[in-house]
Amino acid sequence: MELWQKQATQAGDPPPQEVPVALRTEGPHGPVIHATNRAARLAGVREGARVTDMQALCPGLRVEHADPEGDSRLLARLNLWMRRWCPWSAVDGTNGLVLDTTGADHLWGGEAAMLVDMETRLSRLGFSAQLALAPTWGAAWALARFGPVRAICHDTADLAPLPVAALRLHGDTALLLHRLGLKCVGDLAAMPRLSLARRFSRAKLDANPLLRLDQATGRMGEPLAPPDAPPSFRAIARLAEPIMDPAHHLPALCHDLCARLEAAGQGARRLSLCVYRTDGERRRIEVSTAAPSRDPAHLHSLFRDRLERIDPGFGFDLITLEAPGAELLDRTQPMLGGRKDAALELPRLIDRLTARFGARALSRPAARQSHIPERAEVTAPLLAPPQDSPPLPNRPARLLDHPEEIRVLYAVPEGPPAQFVWRRQTHRVARYQGPERIAPEWWQDRPGTRLRDYFMVEDHDGRRLWLYREGLPADGRGGPPRWFLHGMFF
Amino acid sequence: MPRIYRLRNVALPARAGRYAVMPGRAMLSEVFALTPGDGAASGFVLAQLPRGPAPLLWVQDRVSRQEAGRPYLPGLGLPGPILRVDVARAADVLSAAEDGLHCTALSAVVAEIWGDPPALSFTASKRLALRAEASGLPCWLIRRGASPDLSAARERWRVVSLPSAPHPDDPAAPGAPRWRAELFRARDRRPGTWVMCYDPATDRVDLSAPFADGALAKAGHAGG
Numbered sequence: 229m230e231l232w233q234k235q236a237t238q239a240g241d242p243p244p245q246e247v248p249v250a251l252r253t254e255g256p257h258g259p260v261i262h263a264t265n266r267a268a269r270l271a272g273v274r275e276g277a278r279v280t281d282m283q284a285l286c287p288g289l290r291v292e293h294a295d296p297e298g299d300s301r302l303l304a305r306l307n308l309w310m311r312r313w314c315p316w317s318a319v320d321g322t323n324g325l326v327l328d329t330t331g332a333d334h335l336w337g338g339e340a341a342m343l344v345d346m347e348t349r350l351s352r353l354g355f356s357a358q359l360a361l362a363p364t365w366g367a368a369w370a371l372a373r374f375g376p377v378r379a380i381c382h383d384t385a386d387l388a389p390l391p392v393a394a395l396r397l398h399g400d401t402a403l404l405l406h407r408l409g410l411k412c413v414g415d416l417a418a419m420p421r422l423s424l425a426r427r428f429s430r431a432k433l434d435a436n437p438l439l440r441l442d443q444a445t446g447r448m449g450e451p452l453a454p455p456d457a458p459p460s461f462r463a464i465a466r467l468a469e470p471i472m473d474p475a476h477h478l479p480a481l482c483h484d485l486c487a488r489l490e491a492a493g494q495g496a497r498r499l500s501l502c503v504y505r506t507d508g509e510r511r512r513i514e515v516s517t518a519a520p521s522r523d524p525a526h527l528h529s530l531f532r533d534r535l536e537r538i539d540p541g542f543g544f545d546l547i548t549l550e551a552p553g554a555e556l557l558d559r560t561q562p563m564l565g566g567r568k569d570a571a572l573e574l575p576r577l578i579d580r581l582t583a584r585f586g587a588r589a590l591s592r593p594a595a596r597q598s599h600i601p602e603r604a605e606v607t608a609p610l611l612a613p614p615q616d617s618p619p620l621p622n623r624p625a626r627l628l629d630h631p632e633e634i635r636v637l638y639a640v641p642e643g644p645p646a647q648f649v650w651r652r653q654t655h656r657v658a659r660y661q662g663p664e665r666i667a668p669e670w671w672q673d674r675p676g677t678r679l680r681d682y683f684m685v686e687d688h689d690g691r692r693l694w695l696y697r698e699g700l701p702a703d704g705r706g707g708p709p710r711w712f713l714h715g716m717f718f
Numbered sequence: 719m720p721r722i723y724r725l726r727n728v729a730l731p732a733r734a735g736r737y738a739v740m741p742g743r744a745m746l747s748e749v750f751a752l753t754p755g756d757g758a759a760s761g762f763v764l765a766q767l768p769r770g771p772a773p774l775l776w777v778q779d780r781v782s783r784q785e786a787g788r789p790y791l792p793g794l795g796l797p798g799p800i801l802r803v804d805v806a807r808a809a810d811v812l813s814a815a816e817d818g819l820h821c822t823a824l825s826a827v828v829a830e831i832w833g834d835p836p837a838l839s840f841t842a843s844k845r846l847a848l849r850a851e852a853s854g855l856p857c858w859l860i861r862r863g864a865s866p867d868l869s870a871a872r873e874r875w876r877v878v879s880l881p882s883a884p885h886p887d888d889p890a891a892p893g894a895p896r897w898r899a900e901l902f903r904a905r906d907r908r909p910g911t912w913v914m915c916y917d918p919a920t921d922r923v924d925l926s927a928p929f930a931d932g933a934l935a936k937a938g939h940a941g942g
Contacts, residue, residue: 617795619793
């Protein structure tokens with residue numbers, strides 16, 4: 229909800245506080261409410277209810293689309309940001325974060341002060357948060373959702389007044405417990421364990437109140453599994469004397485790094501070579517690879533022409549070669565015949581060309597459905613699987629990046645050209661085919677874009693060229709039509 | 719992309735006819751486009767390339783790209799993908815082509831160079847020629863606005879478009895494209911001149927005698 233409000237504010241269209249707003253997702257029987265703002269909650273809109281019912285209840289309800297994937301991405305980012313308070317944090321479900329603050333709270337002036345600090349900083353980001361601190365994950369979950377504001381749990385007795393749904397139970401199980409008269413956690417804890425265990429012996433974890441109670445009271449362990457920082461791979465060369473050229477040390481560094489990568493079963497996608505200069509500066513160059521690789525000779529070859537771009541100053545005495553981006557790479561067996569592996573060759577060629585000429589020099593065109601010639605070709609990823617692209621009829625073999633304007637003589641304004649001047653040479657049209665009329669794509673072109681009439685012409689020397697006239701004489705979109713040359717045929 | 723080759727005319731000299739087209743030979747060949755704004759040279763080169771799903775490396779310098787355009791995928795109809803490299807100078811084209819010739823996963827390397835840059839010396843062409851033969855990949859140099867200087871290319875061609883064949887349905891429209899290809903230097907065969915006709919409907923190239931009829935001969939000389 230707050231992500232949506234932030235986006236609306238950025239778009240310059242924030243709704244006032246008193247307008248009830250709800251976000252919808254698709255449920256099994258039509259759209260359901262996913263999240264609401266405060267005004268909608270006060271009007272009685274419940275989460276999980278159907279949108280039509282809630283619109284009947286609250287006619288002024290403004291319904292927008294929810295973005296669950298965006299929410300989860302945001303939560304994953306926020307999870308790492310929360311590590312400013314403690315080193316262990318993990319995403320809990322779709323709307324929670326769990327932090328293991330053991331041993332970290334005194335740094336922030338105690339538990340209560342830390343919770344206040346968290347809430348303030350989160351509210352500066354535009355998020356409202358319900359915080360709770362408890363010895364176990366389950367108890368903290370319960371208190372955050374059903375407990376008082378910034379609750380701090382010292383004893384299991386703090387959980388007793390909470391409803392049974394606070395035990396992370398399934399809705400059906402909570403309803404069943406209600407019908408059995410067990411309304412709050414304290415009632416459940418007072419029950420004999422044996423009878424509870426017998427009643428829910430086959431239930432799964434989220435339908436088993438006994439196991440959930442044990443988790444909340446700490447009788448059953450529930451470890452935290454935070455996303456781990458990726459391992460870093462690094463090779464270091466410490467030198468006795470400052471030197472000016474790292475080239476002689478690079479092969480050994482590559483070997484060292486590749487040995488580390490191989491031990492971890494990884495391959496490098498990005499590499500950064502860093503020299504620490506004696507005058508207190510640091511210089512680095514980076515290369516990247518198209519496919520994970522841990523071949524020392526290949527990695528070395530990527531740096532070959534770029535070492536001269538490193539500024540050595542008065543020399544450097546420490547060189548590090550690091551692989552900030554690494555991916556899983558399985559071991560491959562060399563070909564029995566001793567041939568080079570074709571699947572490896574192409575990524576290496578791409579790496580080599582990218583390292584030398586930059587990533588923008590390389591492109592791989594792919595066909596796309598469009599009648600506008602320059603839009604019928606898009607760039608695909610360099611290592612994408614090949615796709616079948618049948619040739620279109622009457623398309624040239626070569627296309628100019630920018631169509632060149634030509635001066636044309638014609639018999640009738642809407643007819644074919646009789647003669648044209650291109651690059652200061654006069655071409656007389658011997659034969660022509662066309663026109664092929666291509667209308668602008670109104671859904672993405674600017675208004676006022678003119679249509680094109682394409683002619684395939686052949687001049688007296690036999691050159692086959694592709695011309696077009698932009699617009700019609702009286703289409704009301706600018707002056708007289710202009711002519712352009714766009715491509716060449718075989 | 720032209721796919722099948724057939725010798726149609728019996729008037730060709732026997733040896734030259736037998737060797738007239740040999741697609742996919744692993745060597746360095748050079749094509750001079752007599753008119754720069756012309757697709758004939760690219761059509762001729764594509765006719766000589768081997769078929770297959772392997773990618774084709776196509777390197778261009780900046781002037782070639784500005785003057786003669788870029789290869790346009792929907793009009794080519796290649797069986798495999800095409801990897802385009804756009805670099806600024808002729809020296810970069812040569813080194814990118816040499817890098818490409820190291821890679822046996824490619825089907826061929828095509829390089830376009832404008833003019834007569836000093837980087838394209840005899841030594842540079844010899845390097846490419848040896849590399850192409852060592853790796854077993856065909857390498858084609860398309861030269862525009864250039865004069866045929868000293869080069870180690872195993873075959874050197876001059877290609878120009880001719881007026882196309884008559885269109886079967888529409889007499890006013892251009893039909894199947896025709897080129898005049900002149901092999902003016904070759905290492906292991908006799909030079910000669912051919913007229914090639916590419917039929918897009920059946921996707922094949924036919925060879926006919928050079929200047930079998932007078933009108934065509936006149937047009938060809940005018941174009942050359």
